[in-house]
Amino acid sequence: MERFLLGARPTLTRVEVADQAGVPLELAEELWGQLGFARTADDDVAFTTHDVEALRRTAELVSLGILGSGSQAALVRTWGRSYARLAEWQAELLAGLALADDHPEQAIVDLVREVTPRVEELQDYVWRRHLASAAQRLLPAVEGSAEASRMSVAFTDIVGYTSRSKNLTEAELVDLVETFEDETTRAVVAVGGRVIKTIGDEVLYVADDPSAAVEVALSLTARGEDDDDPFPRVRAGVAHGEVTSRLGDVFGPTVNIASRLTSLARPGAVLVDRGAFEALTGSDDDPGTAPDGTPLAKLLDRAADELADLSPYAEHGGLKFRRLRRTSVKGYRALEPWVVRRAKRPS
Template sequence: MADGEEQLDLTGAVEAVERFLLQEEPRFTRDEVLARSGVDEAVAEELWRWLGFPQADHDAVAFTTLDVESLRQAVELVELGVLTEDRQAALVRTWGRSFARLAEWQTTLLADVALEEGVGDPVARVAELAEEVLPRVEALQSYVWRRHLVSAAGRLLAVESPGSPAAPLAVVFVDIVGYTSRSKSLDEAGLVAWLEGFEAVCTDIAVEHGGRVIKNIGDEVLVVADDPAAAAEIALTMVESGADEDDPFPQVRAGLAHGAVVSRLGDVFGPTVNIAARLTSLARPSTVLVDRGAYEVLSGRVQDDAEEPAEDRSSEDARDEPAEGDDTPYRFRRLRRASVKGYSRLQPWVLRRR
């Protein structure tokens, strides 16, 4: 803030937004919420803590009818067997983290719009935007949630054993090459814009080829796909875009693994995920490395260690070209086994288009 510039008092706007979102003025203390909901204090405090809500003093009037109803609904889910003791903490924590991040981004967006020069009183503008924008945001969020439920249900029912904790998936890690040096040359706004652009393109490529982004981890993105060929196209498209000097997409490297993956609360776990990450760390710039599982599915060949060529153990230039008449769109170059964290003899292949 510049010297002499007065700081805006947005207290009135915050109170107006709070009234709109909570549908009424805060009217209950914590003890009154517990009494009205019939929920044990220890249970309520645990739920609020998992959700990341700030703790209110016993005599603070900070709650509304929505808080009472929400506690009742949580108890009903427990009684229905949906929120069992072993699922409750993880599920509620995921809700809390996800919605906290989403709410922070949305309020920042509203504030930026409201504080733009030339739009009148910013305090009134915040309250006005809340009434005009937030109902539409809420409806859109509900729609997106429902569409993702449909997709998730379809994937669950498509596997051979829907109750199994693991299912075959192709996992792709994509990592920006030279991220540290590039990030040092950008200011905060520039770095955010650069990473958001990277994430947006990654999402577009993943969705276009039938994959889905699990998460972005700074300069890295984790993508999964049910079809290994789709995962291969995602990885190759990203490294090709990064290798194009006329494309603003940054240079990247990728690791692709295929095998059993545990999906839980929107994230993925297991050795296949770990191997994909390790392959990424081994890959050279603008290169895709694949593991044995992905190689066998994509090439149509089962690799037998007993038939491993002697030259392959001593040279990274040993090639495994598609056999004559093979209709696979890919070619592979077998590299020497590598020792990485957790895997002493990880076998990678370079994946290229045929």
């Protein structure tokens, strides 16, 4: 099975691989470590000619500037982590199927021979489709550095996950998380958004259009409140503003605010920040200053804080908003949240 998966029987040591590839051993070891490969001794025969070719191609990417000094470690680590997680899941799946057979040792070998070529082709296809989509989205905007852009960032979080998981079997817990991740991903993709990552009981996604991000959050929270729907009860936070994208992840204050809003949201609720509220309603005009020089925005904020508990919902574009009191959370002394709901349609 090892020979089949690696493409040949191991016949080379790490020193021989580096020498044949024309790559310094120190660089080879650094790359292998970043990929998450197990360290071997100088005399361990653990490599094949395919490792030589892979190392040579990596050196070519370095020479082309694709793996520059600033991006090499992060990019290679991302490759390693992603494929390691995928391989772990695939191996567990095949092992489970093999153990159900009367002859598991032979069954696993047969499965690997039958499944691996098909999975390899499918992974290449999926990667190319995602690469084409990313290129269409990002390349037209490239002018020098296009890493920072305005977008909406949202977190959706399972309510009471920790306490709930204590009362579930392993199979039930896996089913809960998979249902949550699968249905959330479907909802995000359906509106043109992108799932950035899943973090246990939480999904982080982005959308260029704040309406799309809020629509996903509202639809998921509504499903969670339906007793007949197996989708878990959730809460969500959406923020809109400048976001830095790097290696498929997103960073910056907008991401942090979306996370803080999610932690503040009540079960079944969706909170948005000032940036999302203004983007959704167009309420971004500068109100000017009062006669004494105090910005009217500050006076309005004070009044809004005092009346927040009594203020009615304001409707706009099929949505209704209610401003909550400013709240101090980690990193933000006066976070401004709005509850957003769907406006009732006239009967």
